[in-house]
Amino acid sequence: MWLRPARPRVRSTSRLFATFAAASLVPVVALGALVVQDYRRDAAEQGRAQGLAQADVIAQMVVAPALNSGEAHILGGDLSRRGLTAEQYERMRESTGLAVYRGSVQHLRLRGFTGRVIFSDDGSSSNGVPVSDPDFQAAAAGAARAKVIIGRTQTIRVMQPLFAGATGQSVGVLEVYLPYQSIADRLDHQVTQTVRRIGGGLAALYLVLALLAWWITRSLRRYAADQRHNALHDALTGLPNRVAFRAEADAVLNQARRDGETGAVVLVDLNRFKEVNDTLGHHAGDELLRVVSERFRAGLDSRDLLARLGGDEFALLLPGRTGPEAVALLEGVRDRLAEEMVLDGVPLSIEASFGIALYPEHGDHLQELTQHADVAMYQGKRGTADIVIYSGTGVAHSHQWLVVQAELRHALERDELVLHYQPKVNLPDGAVIALEALVRWEHPERGLLPPGVFLPAAEHSGLIVPLTEWVLRRALTDQLGWTAAGQSWAVSVNVSVRNLEVAGFPDLVAALLAETGTPPERLVLEVTETALAGDVERVERVLAQVAALGVGLSVDDFGAGFTSLSHLRGQPVAEIKIDRKFVADVTHDPQSRAIVRSVIELAHGLGSRVTAEGVETAEVYRWLIDAGCDEAQGYLIGRPVPWPQVDAGIFGLPGEMSEATMIEGMSR
Template sequence: MVLLGAVMWRGYRADAAEQGRQQGLAQAAVIAEMAVAPKLGGVDMAAGLTTSQLEGMREATELAVFHGSVLRLRVRGFTGQVVFSDDGSTSGGLPVADPDFQAATAGESRVKVIGGAGHEVIRVVQPLVAGATGQSIGVLELYLPYQGIAAQLRAQLRGFAERVAGGLAALYLVLALLAGWTTRSLRRYAIRQEYQASHDVLTGLPNRAAFRSRAESVLEVAGRDGGRGAVVLVDLNRFKEVNDTLGHHAGDELLRVVAARLRAGLDDSDLLARLGGDEFAVMLPGRDREQAVAVLAGIRQLVAEELVLDGVPLSMEASFGIALYPEHGTELQELKVRADAAMYQGKRGAEDIVVFAGGTVGHPHQWLKVQAELRHALERDELVLWYQPKVGLPGAEINGVEALVRWQHPERGLLPPGEFLPAAEHSGLIAPLTEWVLRRALDDQAGWIATGQDWTLSVNISARNLESTGFVGFVGALLAATGARPDRLILEVTETALAGDVETAMRAIKELGTLGVGISVDDFGTGYTSLSHLRGLPITEIKIDRAFVADVDRDPQSQAIVRSVIDLAHGLGSRVTAEGVETLEIHRWLVEAGCDEGQGWLYGRPVPWPQVAAKVIVEPSSAPLTERAAR
């Protein structure tokens, strides 16, 4: 602003000085035309002036000199001689060689302010024109006072300076106010941006990045001071149904309500963040296993409180996966992986608050690789099906086989289903994988039927398959395309699959039963399925989990459970298959208890279907056969 004022001052001063010069030039022109030129008509400058001419010149210029409007006046010839001066001298004046004098002899007027500060005068040198001819007869050298002009200039400059200073001060004030407002706006914007960069816009909770930063700081302090705590992942159950049914606006409102309820159940020292979608993360510093579970049990009750969205009353449930530090790890990523594994286990089981139970975790880093490779495996036909026989009791004749998928990995060899099925079920690959298994299994069934073996075919399906709207239609179309008998196909559903989206699963099972396809409840006894879920469903088979069969010949509690399941299944009109039969003692006990079928290494291990024995003999006891079955 000061520099701008200085530039404007300098420019205005130059303009004012130029105005003074122009004023001096005009004054000199008036003196020349009105006072000097009329007295010199027809004068020969080289010869000088007569006495009367000199007297006339003095009379013409005396008044101007007397009043001080002219300081010095000289009339000179082209060669420089002084023809007339107001003080009567015939010498002095501007040198002939001076450019201004030379310009005047050539017919050009020159004006200049000369002298030091406070003693400036205006010097005008211009051609002197006399007579009507307009011919230049000499040079007029005129010195005019500058003080009046300087005083006027100073007054103008002072007024200008005051206006400029006032204007610049006002401008500075405006700019200062604008800058202050802009600075505050930018500061508020920066604060908003920083907040939005670290918080979820919908719920106002810290986001994934903020949770990571704060949680890592807490873990660092805990590692240094020997602290403990828990990292929890929370996922809402059936949130997608709310979005699909009521719309995304209702889903957004639900997330806001759930976020507020989660926050209400935590202390100020606890961390809560929304990771994305319907997934939240919680960090509970200083809590042990029991304390963490107790806190989450309270939160579960808050989340489950009824709310109304678009006039529809809802009661939401959530799954909680817990990883403890330092017990389960000291790095945040490691704890999140294990909490995620626990949460996933809870989603597929009956418990919705699950603490990581230890062991290796192949999710999510290894699963990402497995999922990518499995997708290529389906394209390159690297999967194979093996079959394990199911025998009728008591005779142990093979009346069915269960299809078990294997992966002939190009680098790792033959992989059992536990190496890749969890990764497939946790992604969209479970659908094409199940479709591949059904196609290949029905093709194989046609092969053994052609050899005279009328075995039923059991195929495992996932809860994701039951939740898929097109799965039942696919099964019906595949049966029609292959010509397979629906009653010779049994689809095995794990008991935990019935604990998920119950309504969708029951609807799919009923539609499959309408097609004539058999339904088997696998791993019964491990998922605590409500018996109301089984009532009214076309269940053709209940398979008792191997955990109860392994010691049924000697453990009274296992015996009581197995007998109860057999009675329950028969009461529902279903047959019973015991899994994991490995000894003759267990076989005999199951026969005595009235079990319908058995499956296990005693009767045969999984093999390609052409290698399935036509008949398995286990009675009377035969050491070679028993040893062969064990192998």
């Protein structure tokens, strides 16, 4: 099914991963550099400590024995003043010469506190550390200092205080230079090994973090894609939902306006889907919707868009389709839907109503097109065609009906509805035998409104149920009034097919009869012929329950629909009312006369009375008597009025009507 691929609002996986990798690499590298720097600093400190220890050994094992040898012990004081004896100098030369020769010492000086070189292994007396140097000052004060000097070779320079053996008094400063290259090489080797271990560990950590980041990134992307998909698709069928359909349809319609393209928007509603839920359960209804969705998909091609708007309502966008092409396509879809399926062991055949709005003929914006498609679909539900192209009529139905429905709710609450009654008379004597209740709306602003203004809106919503209950209760209450006045007229009330679909309708009728104390035979429920052509089993069951109460059943507007005779045979029908369009023409149309005679004969054969609707002339009245019709109703006899205004004896002479009586009847 054609549908633009969802555009993720998150960045691609590779880009997110690259961003994370770069961001995480910086702290890892910084951590590694910090660790290496700290380790090198520790290594250098270790080298200085080793140099201090070695210098201390030299001071104690080499220099001190030479200075304290023989008879010339240094008793104390600054070497700068006393100097060395020849013996001391010779012993210093011998001792240091061996150390220098072995390479354990690079250079050695013995200095006084003034900086004077008392002894130097190479005999030099210059180029020593200045007296102002902090290291020299510290050594003169008794604290050893070591420093790594980087040059052609790496050297440790140690400034070591020199103490007299007996007194422990500082007498000078030992300036010694030790080879650091071997120490540095050993430390570099240790650092290298450590860096490798640390680097390996950090690399492994980075790899783990990278893999984790890759997995998290992919998971987030999948989650975001799933969330977007769920937000734009129906969870049950996987089809685009209302939001996605609106977005895609708007894009297509915008392109169509620019390029002058044509197409169709279609609304689809499954017939009697509620019955599947009510009888088989919601799990069966869900499975039905999935099957229907698959059959829809199979009947469309890649350029068409299918969406589920909610419940059993679907929408299609058919780009590039003309009206006939859209109808031909939907006929194929309809045939696929009608193929029998089995749910919970019950064979079902699904029917649907299709409403088509063409663009740009019927509009070029989605809201306008869906409104028109909805009007066409509802026209199909009320008629016999299941695929209807919007005809341009009923433009304001959707919006207007919303207003009417809202006002009608308040009208029921404020008791603004009234009932008028039209009499039915017996033929040929003209005596009133029943009244048909016809609802009117006493609108506070628009005055008295006929049922055609508000009943279609009520039938299109759930308001028809409380409205019918109100009419039944008020009609039975009014009947108590005329019964008290001495009239035994029955009362007829029209019932919508929606009432027959509501569970408990027979119980409601029984409760109202008991509430008003009305004998059941004095109530007649009129059902339109099209209601019998719906769900036959359900209608038969409900009507049988109502008839079992003793209530009379009437088929209204017979001939206006396409009811099969088998439907009539299976119904407990007490009365058949012939549609007015046939009755009005019986005096001058042979076909109408033939139809009316056939219906009278059919009804009598079924054991039903026959009532002719729309009797407006005396000629029609007399013809109906001759044809054997049982009852008549129309403006000639009486217009709908409140029941106290109904004349109990409209016609006084059986079989004949005086001129004055006819004029009086036609003026009513």
